[in-house]
Amino acid sequence: MCEQMGQEPKEDEIPPDFEDFPSIAIDAMNTFSMLGDKVVADIGYLGKDFTNLPYYMDIYGVKDKELFLEILTYLESRAINHSQEQLKREREKLKRKH
Secondary structure, eight states: OHHHHTOOOOGGGSOOOGGGSOHHHHHHHHHHHHSEEEEETTTEEEEEEGGGHHHHHHHHTOSOHHHHHHHHHHHHHHHHHHHHHHHHHHHHHHHHHO
16 A cells, blocks of 8 residues: 555554464464354354363463463454444444334
């Protein structure tokens, strides 16, 4: 995009690459994407199903379980908030039609 505008990219504005994160964060993001989702039609996304979490933690050899879980719950809370906002927009859109 900077090329199209004839500008040089600013180093502090470039988003990090996946590999820029510490390995525990990468493992947590991979685990998050592999965990199942809990979804209810009228309510929406309820969060992740952590039933298989111990297996993934074993596979990745997680040593700092507290940090790993903190990253997972952060990702989950963002996903839940995103789902709620999306449902809210859809409901408002339906209200305007009626």
